[in-house]
Amino acid sequence: MRIDIQMIGTGSAFAKNYYNNNALVACNGYKLMIDFGITAPLAMHRLGLPLDVIDGVFITHLHADHIGGFEELMLRLRFHYGKKPQLFIEGRLIEPFWEYSLRGGLEFGAEERQTLDQFFDVVPLSVGKPHEIVPGFRMEILPTKHFRDMPSYCVILNDELFYSGDTVFDPELIRSVHERNCTYLLHDCQLDGHGLVHATLQELLTLPESIQQKIWLMHYGDNMESYIGKTGPMKFLLQHETYSFPVSAPATAD
Numbered sequence: 001m002r003i004d005i006q007m008i009g010t011g012s013a014f015a016k017n018y019y020n021n022n023a024l025v026a027c028n029g030y031k032l033m034i035d036f037g038i039t040a041p042l043a044m045h046r047l048g049l050p051l052d053v054i055d056g057v058f059i060t061h062l063h064a065d066h067i068g069g070f071e072e073l074m075l076r077l078r079f080h081y082g083k084k085p086q087l088f089i090e091g092r093l094i095e096p097f098w099e100y101s102l103r104g105g106l107e108f109g110a111e112e113r114q115t116l117d118q119f120f121d122v123v124p125l126s127v128g129k130p131h132e133i134v135p136g137f138r139m140e141i142l143p144t145k146h147f148r149d150m151p152s153y154c155v156i157l158n159d160e161l162f163y164s165g166d167t168v169f170d171p172e173l174i175r176s177v178h179e180r181n182c183t184y185l186l187h188d189c190q191l192d193g194h195g196l197v198h199a200t201l202q203e204l205l206t207l208p209e210s211i212q213q214k215i216w217l218m219h220y221g222d223n224m225e226s227y228i229g230k231t232g233p234m235k236f237l238l239q240h241e242t243y244s245f246p247v248s249a250p251a252t253a254d
């Protein structure tokens with residue numbers, strides 16, 4: 001079987017040549033969006049993808065390049081398409097996501113109090129508890145170290161494909177997913193400067209070659225092209241491209 005990933009964008013938070021680093025994952029007939037940032041509605045439009053292709057959305061963390069497109073997504077899905085997708089979200093993120101990031105725009109003027117579950121079928125996730133999205137398509141989240149104490153999560157799909165979300169360089173995390181036989185490591189990458197909240201290219205280049213061979217770089221800045229050929233065996237994911245990753249069917253969930 002395969003996991004197909006279309007990179008809706010591959011850019012860092014403030015990149016202007018690239019849309020926000022968000023990905024549309026297709027597996028066993030289900031389409032899962034990983035993050036939906038400020039630029040995601042425009043990127044989907046440019047790709048000719050209507051918002052109702054999305055069956056579910058997973059949120060890695062609450063920075064705007066990962067959730068800034070939700071107001072449009074929620075309004076259009078509910079009132080234009082009449083669709084209520086699933087929302088996969090770590091339990092601790094639910095309240096701040098709704099109360100601090102969205103409620104002001106979605107409730108103001110509403111006659112009735114609005115809640116997140118009017119827009120989504122909310123599926124709370126927990127670290128260490130894999131979740132079967134549909135038969136044969138499984139996700140598992142792990143915490144990442146990103147920005148101070150802000151909760152943020154990476155995700156492993158079908159035990160084989162690791163998607164970092166946003167994280168500082170965390171060799172222990174990378175080695176652990178390598179050792180549990182993840183075949184593909186999609187990792188955010190800051191190409192220059194200090195890695196205060198992201199892994200830098202220089203840091204990723206210190207990993208053993210056997211790990212670098214599995215790494216696909218994403219969430220990069222506008223100067224990506226000047227780094228082509230300077231990433232060792234690591235490859236860049238390209239915006240709007242679809243990548244088809246062969247995977248094994250996961251062992252039976254839970």
Ligand SMILES: Nc1ccn([C@@H]2O[C@@H]3COP(=O)(O)O[C@H]3[C@H]2O)c(=O)n1
Pocket residue numbers: 012013014063064065147166196197
């Ligand atoms: N101390 C910090 C914290 C954050 N940032 C920038 O804010 C962005 C938020 O989205 P991101 O993708 O996590 O990247 C962050 C930094 O660019 C930064 O530059 N310095």
Ligand SMILES: [Zn+2]
Pocket residue numbers: 012013021063065066166219
């Ligand atoms: Zn980001």
Ligand SMILES: [Zn+2]
Pocket residue numbers: 061063146166
């Ligand atoms: Zn972030």
